[in-house]
Amino acid sequence: MAGEGRVVRVNGPLVVADGMRTAQMYEVVEVGEPRLVGEITRIEGDRAFIQVYETTDGIKPGDKVYRTGAPLSVELGPGLIGRIFDGLQRPLDYIASVTKSPFVKRGVKISAIDKAKKWHFVPTIKKGDKVSGGDIIGVVKETDLIEHRVLVPPNVHGAVKEVVPEGDYTVEDAVVTLDVSGDTKELKMYHRWPVRIPRPFKEKLEPNEPLLTGIRVIDTIFPMAKGGTAAIPGPFGSGKTVTLQSLAKWAAARIVIYVGCGERGNEMTDELRQFPKLKDPWTGKPLLQRTILVANTSNMPVAARESSIYVGVTMAEYFRDQGYDVLLVADSTTRWAEALRDLGGRMEEMPAEEGFPSYLPSRLAEYYERAGRVRTIGNPERVGSVTAASAVSPPGGDFTEPVTSNTLRFVRVFWPLDVSLAQARHFPAINWIQGFSAYVDLVASWWHKNVDPNWFEMRNTLVKVLLREDELKQIVRLVGPESLSEKDKLVMEAAKLIRVGFLQQNAFDEIDAFASPQKQDKMMRVLYTFYTQANDLVSRGIPLKKILEKVSSLEAEIIRIKYTIRNDELAKIDEIENKLKGAFDSLVKEVSG
Numbered sequence: 001m002a003g004e005g006r007v008v009r010v011n012g013p014l015v016v017a018d019g020m021r022t023a024q025m026y027e028v029v030e031v032g033e034p035r036l037v038g039e040i041t042r043i044e045g046d047r048a049f050i051q052v053y054e055t056t057d058g059i060k061p062g063d064k065v066y067r068t069g070a071p072l073s074v075e076l077g078p079g080l081i082g083r084i085f086d087g088l089q090r091p092l093d094y095i096a097s098v099t100k101s102p103f104v105k106r107g108v109k110i111s112a113i114d115k116a117k118k119w120h121f122v123p124t125i126k127k128g129d130k131v132s133g134g135d136i137i138g139v140v141k142e143t144d145l146i147e148h149r150v151l152v153p154p155n156v157h158g159a160v161k162e163v164v165p166e167g168d169y170t171v172e173d174a175v176v177t178l179d180v181s182g183d184t185k186e187l188k189m190y191h192r193w194p195v196r197i198p199r200p201f202k203e204k205l206e207p208n209e210p211l212l213t214g215i216r217v218i219d220t221i222f223p224m225a226k227g228g229t230a231a232i233p234g235p236f237g238s239g240k241t242v243t244l245q246s247l248a249k250w251a252a253a254r255i256v257i258y259v260g261c262g263e264r265g266n267e268m269t270d271e272l273r274q275f276p277k278l279k280d281p282w283t284g285k286p287l288l289q290r291t292i293l294v295a296n297t298s299n300m301p302v303a304a305r306e307s308s309i310y311v312g313v314t315m316a317e318y319f320r321d322q323g324y325d326v327l328l329v330a331d332s333t334t335r336w337a338e339a340l341r342d343l344g345g346r347m348e349e350m351p352a353e354e355g356f357p358s359y360l361p362s363r364l365a366e367y368y369e370r371a372g373r374v375r376t377i378g379n380p381e382r383v384g385s386v387t388a389a390s391a392v393s394p395p396g397g398d399f400t401e402p403v404t405s406n407t408l409r410f411v412r413v414f415w416p417l418d419v420s421l422a423q424a425r426h427f428p429a430i431n432w433i434q435g436f437s438a439y440v441d442l443v444a445s446w447w448h449k450n451v452d453p454n455w456f457e458m459r460n461t462l463v464k465v466l467l468r469e470d471e472l473k474q475i476v477r478l479v480g481p482e483s484l485s486e487k488d489k490l491v492m493e494a495a496k497l498i499r500v501g502f503l504q505q506n507a508f509d510e511i512d513a514f515a516s517p518q519k520q521d522k523m524m525r526v527l528y529t530f531y532t533q534a535n536d537l538v539s540r541g542i543p544l545k546k547i548l549e550k551v552s553s554l555e556a557e558i559i560r561i562k563y564t565i566r567n568d569e570l571a572k573i574d575e576i577e578n579k580l581k582g583a584f585d586s587l588v589k590e591v592s593g
Helices: 092-099 216-221 241-251 263-279 302-321 335-345 360-369 404-408 419-423 440-450 455-479 486-503 516-540 546-566 571-592
Strands: 001-012 014-018 029-031 036-044 047-052 066-072 073-075 119-123 129-134 136-141 146-149 157-163 167-169 177-180 183-187 193-196 203-205 229-233 255-261 293-297 325-333 372-374 383-392
Touching: 014 029, 029 047, 036 255, 047 302, 047 571, 073 241, 073 302, 092 146, 146 263, 167 546, 216 516, 241 255, 241 263, 241 325, 241 383, 255 263, 255 302, 255 335, 293 516, 302 325, 302 335, 302 383, 335 360, 335 383, 335 404, 335 516, 372 419, 383 516, 440 455, 440 516, 455 486, 455 516, 486 516, 516 546, 516 571, 546 571
Parallel strands: 229 383, 255 293, 255 325, 325 383
Antiparallel strands: 001 014, 001 066, 014 047, 029 036, 029 066, 036 047, 073 193, 119 136, 119 167, 129 157, 136 146, 157 177, 177 183, 203 372, 372 383
16 A cells, blocks of 8 residues: 545545645545545645545544555456446446345455456467567457457567467466566556556547448438447437447447446346347347446446446457457436536535536547547557447437537537437437538448448438428428428428338337348438439429329338348348339320320
8 A cells, every 4th residue: 555544524425535645646545444445536735535436424534544556447358348347347246246235335346357267368479579568469269259359558568588378377377478678577468557548549540431330310311430429419218228229239349338327227237138138230149248338327326427437438448459449338428427516516616507517528528539440559550449429418408508518519420319209209319400420421432332332422312301301391380281392292202201211210120120231221222212203203294193192002112111121131122112113114104105
């Protein structure tokens, strides 16, 4: 231990201690005889203000405060995948087995990684090699989906004196011995890293590859790029959690880290029950083999809620450094900001807008800045990404409140949830008028190369139809639908098909829950064909009523595509498109004949 202090004041999760003159900011301390974990968040003279991550019942003035000399850090190594941790990276499953209690008892300290479990380590370096931070020194098969690449810690370099042969070792065994300027340093399969310090990288790259999610309104209308940032704001009952869970389940990321930050415990329970049963649509393997869960629910200490975001993003950066694409899902940053507000009030800080601390924007910026697609340090050269998608819970759906408005400054994708859409049972309830994505142009080249060279044109046509429908609704409210021109009436009809047949998606339907990029493209092509060819016929003077009568049965088929045609039955969509073209051609012949 680095030293001791004494408690002088206790105010909820805030403890003030004196005798702490040599302490450092963000140093971890242990308070009282239960050894409650806390973190120094402010220093005034020899007094330290400590944010305690557990309930402080029974702590009183005069109790000892033990310094550790180290910042809040997480353990990074094999054994993280498929686990559930609390906001301090304590494994909740291990805690339950050790304490024989459904509750997390105070002062419990259990390593995040099982130190006794043996892993089959395959070295990738040899004696005499020179290594530095980020180099891969060996691999471990962590799950069927993830090859864990054991890394040299970022701040370490030296010449290899000894490497263990391929075999089974615990994470505490030294697998590589380095000569560091005449001194010997042992490398294990894991290392620790401070959660508040971003892990270094070589170069930040442009996010130009889409993060496919199987959700049509996201992939096609407001696409996300690997290494991008997104916010999902919405009032209670608008479907934030289900949308985020769908992202976590189906996104084409190699690793998914789901942070339940201040949300209800039953939602995390649903996650734990669902994930072991679900199959990864990209590989067919159990979804839990690529997922890490961080649970800091609303009934857990508020102080640990603030750290849970940092724990999640640090683990995401670690897997990014291995060369993986990582999706970090946080539900929700509003609860995280409320924890900052609560702690700031107890520390008697000057409040800013709506009582939130004045440093809220900078904290949000620090979090979202840790997302990105990067070229990692170390050899061999690798590219990895951290994509951050976070829910925001504005009271009453007010998007002008501080957390939402500040989040909008730092994210490049906005998926706003509309309560009126949710009440109309339109899910995902993402408002296609208010939403935006700054990655559309960047990811278009991927779609053109891998799926369809006409993707960008078709996508823009659908968006224009939806925007025009919104304008026409104003006219219809004032003077009625009869005043619309034939072309505008077609826009209203096409927009209804787009909304019901494409944007609406059932997250609980076996077929509709996940739409492959190829299925999305073919569905969009059918809608594009309907609108452009019908528009051409209207331009020729054919009444819209006659056109709709000709294709009325096909409209119902178009709407049912999402439920009836699986991702591996795309030829059936081509048949519907051909029927549609045939109906239009026969109408032209009838009129001209």
